[in-house]
Structures are given as structure tokens and as C-alpha cells.
Amino acid sequence: MTDKGFVVLDNVAKRWKGQLGVENITLDIEEGSFVALLGPSGCGKSTTLRLIAGLEAADEGHIIIDGKDVTHAPSADRNLSMVFQSYALFPHLSVAENVVFGMKVRRVSKAERAERLARALKITGLEGLEARKPGELSGGQRQRVALARAIVAGKRLCLMDEPLSNLDAKLRASVRKDIKRLQRDLGITVIYVTHDQTEAMSMADKVVLMKSGHIQQVGSPADLYDRPANTFVAEFIGAPPMALIEAPVIGGAASSDILGLRAEHVRLAEPGAGRLTCTVAESEFLGAETLISLSHPGTTGLCVLQPGLAPVEVGTEVSVTFDDRDIHVFDSEGRRREAV
Numbered sequence: 001m002t003d004k005g006f007v008v009l010d011n012v013a014k015r016w017k018g019q020l021g022v023e024n025i026t027l028d029i030e031e032g033s034f035v036a037l038l039g040p041s042g043c044g045k046s047t048t049l050r051l052i053a054g055l056e057a058a059d060e061g062h063i064i065i066d067g068k069d070v071t072h073a074p075s076a077d078r079n080l081s082m083v084f085q086s087y088a089l090f091p092h093l094s095v096a097e098n099v100v101f102g103m104k105v106r107r108v109s110k111a112e113r114a115e116r117l118a119r120a121l122k123i124t125g126l127e128g129l130e131a132r133k134p135g136e137l138s139g140g141q142r143q144r145v146a147l148a149r150a151i152v153a154g155k156r157l158c159l160m161d162e163p164l165s166n167l168d169a170k171l172r173a174s175v176r177k178d179i180k181r182l183q184r185d186l187g188i189t190v191i192y193v194t195h196d197q198t199e200a201m202s203m204a205d206k207v208v209l210m211k212s213g214h215i216q217q218v219g220s221p222a223d224l225y226d227r228p229a230n231t232f233v234a235e236f237i238g239a240p241p242m243a244l245i246e247a248p249v250i251g252g253a254a255s256s257d258i259l260g261l262r263a264e265h266v267r268l269a270e271p272g273a274g275r276l277t278c279t280v281a282e283s284e285f286l287g288a289e290t291l292i293s294l295s296h297p298g299t300t301g302l303c304v305l306q307p308g309l310a311p312v313e314v315g316t317e318v319s320v321t322f323d324d325r326d327i328h329v330f331d332s333e334g335r336r337r338e339a340v
């Protein structure tokens with residue numbers, strides 16, 4: 001275990017009546033970084049966040065925040081703020097009252113409240129809206145109020161659980177940028193739960209990808225994309241996900257290895273001149289390019305990207321090729337063969 005990180009989880013586990021929440025969670029989070037907990041529904045993201053927040057008690061392991069063992073400390077003693085997907089705003093209070101509410105409870109002086117409120121409203125672009133009630137705001141504005149409330153708390157650690165999930169795609173993209181900018185400008189540490197890989201990949205310095213209560217890989221977005229630790233990571237990260245191919249399909253020799261290929265590394269070849277002959281299963285025009293999905297026995301998710309609108313008919317045969325250096329190799333258990 002290292003004691004260097006700002007937030008350290010050492011072999012943390014949580015179970016309910018024997019049912020697994022999370023297990024073997026070991027993390028070392030640097031101060032000032034943006035860490036995304038990513039994974040499919042039920043993988044343990046929220047449980048991990050709630051353990052850090054002190055909303056759940058760990059059954060095993062230790063949680064350290066800013067050098068202090070808080071494993072058994074109540075939430076209020078952990079010196080952090082939280083933002084949830086539900087906004088959790090008081091409907092009968094104005095924007096300003098919602099933002100300063102926590103400070104009032106903590107008996108922060110009136111002058112300081114006013115100063116921190118003005119700063120938070122400016123940072124979140126809510127100036128002029130302070131007298132409105134949450135019901136008179138858009139979803140994005142409400143989410144900004146929740147962010148402003150977390151900012152005025154002035155904590156160095158902010159935990160966010162799917163804060164954008166109630167917003168439409170366009171708003172999500174813009175609030176995503178706001179959150180990232182805020183985190184950078186304020187220099188705070190953010191631990192952010194999401195099931196959306198675009199959100200995690202675009203915002204985080206470090207992504208923690210989870211599955212069934214266990215961490216699969218911790219790394220930068222580029223690490224996860226370029227050097228997935230196993231086939232789960234390979235198929236979870238990237239749109240389209242990495243194609244998986246049984247080794248004998250292209251290798252000739254019988255092997256239980258699984259090979260991975262990203263769409264951008266697959267090229268169309270002259271008929272019969274490529275390494276695989278596949279059938280076009282689907283062709284999707286995405287605007288700048290066309291995503292052509294291919295079917296071939298022993299492969300899943302094989303596809304090729306063509307610039308612009310590619311005139312390829314579903315059901316036709318195409319030959320594809322790729323370079324050996326772009327092939328990822330996983331063993332029969334799905335683990336990456338080279339060190340990650």
C-alpha cells in the first residue's frame with residue numbers, strides 16, 4: 001500500500017448479506033486529478049463512491065483521505081462535497097438559497113456566504129438567475145446550481161455520481177466541459193461515476209474500469225484504448241469497440257489466443273488480396289465516415305471505417321487487411337499477453 005495519494009483505497013470490500021458489492025478495490029488518487037469510475041450497470045461504481053463518501057461502511061480494507069484514515073469516519077468528517085444525478089435541490093428555495101444552504105447550516109458568516117455565493121454563481125454562469133426557483137430552470141441550469149453548491153463548500157475533494165444523466169445529449173456535452181474547466185481552474189480532486197465511456201474518456205486523467213465488483217484496469221484514457229488489459233476492456237472502450245478474432249482464423253496454426261483489432265487499423269483490399277474475406281453485415285453512414293460491419297466465422301465486432309459515404313452493399317463480399325503490429329494478443333482467458 002502506498003501512502004502518497006490524496007485518496008487511497010487499500011483492498012476495500014463491501015458485501016450485503018454475503019452478496020458482493022465490490023472487492024479488492026485498491027486505488028491511489030493524486031491530488032488535483034480527475035478520476036472516472038466507469039463500467040456497466042451494477043459493476044460497483046456507486047458503491048465505491050459511497051464508500052469513499054462514508055455513505056457505506058467498508059467490510060474490509062482501508063480508506064485514506066489526505067493522509068487520514070477515514071475508514072470508520074462519518075461522512076461529515078471526510079471533508080468532501082458531493083454532486084448527484086438527482087440535483088437534490090430544495091424546490092421551494094431560490095437558486096441563491098439552495099447554493100448557500102449548506103454554509104448556513106455550518107454557520108458560515110453572512111459576509112463570507114455572500115462572497116462565496118457570488119464567486120460560485122460567476123464560475124457556473126448562473127449570475128442573474130439567483131432569485132429563480134429550481135422549477136423555473138432548465139435541466140442544465142439546475143445541474144449548475146448543484147455544482148455551485150459543491151463549489152461553495154470549498155472542499156478539495158468532490159464526488160460526483162452520474163451528474164449529467166438527466167440532461168439531453170447536447171447539454172451533457174456542454175456541462176461536461178464546464179465541470180472539467182471548473183475542476184482544472186479550482187485545482188480540486190474529482191471522483192466521477194459514469195457508465196458513459198465518452199464522458200469518462202473526455203474528462204478524466206485516470207479511468208477506473210470496473211466489472212462485477214472488481215477493477216479491470218486503471219489508466220489514462222489512452223492506456224485503456226491502446227493497451228486494454230483484457231478483452232472486457234477492449235470491448236468496453238471505443239466506439240466501435242475492438243473486434244475480437246480467434247487466432248486460427250488468421251494465424252493458420254491452432255491457438256487458443258484471442259486477437260484484437262481496432263476498426264481504424266482495418267483496410268479494404270482488392271478482392272481476394274487481403275488477409276480475410278468477409279461479408280458486409282451492415283453499413284452505417286456517420287457523416288464524416290461510413291462504418292462497415294463485417295461478418296466472418298470466428299470473429300466478433302469486425303468493422304472498417306471508410307471516409308465519406310462509402311458505396312458498399314450489405315451482403316457483398318469484401319477482402320480486408322491489417323498489419324501485425326496493430327494486432328492485440330489476449331490469452332484464452334482474455335488477459336493481455338504483454339505487460340500492460
Ligand SMILES: Nc1ncnc2c1ncn2[C@@H]1O[C@H](COP(=O)(O)OP(=O)(O)OP(=O)(O)O)[C@@H](O)[C@H]1O
Nearest residue numbers: 016019020021040041042043044045046047048195
Ligand atoms: N444496499 C444494497 N443492498 C444490496 N445490494 C446492493 C446494495 N447497493 C448495491 N448493491 C449491489 O452491489 C452491486 C454494485 O452496485 P452499484 O450500485 O455500486 O453499481 P453501479 O455500477 O453503480 O450500477 P449503476 O450504474 O446501475 O448505478 C450490485 O450488484 C448491486 O445490486
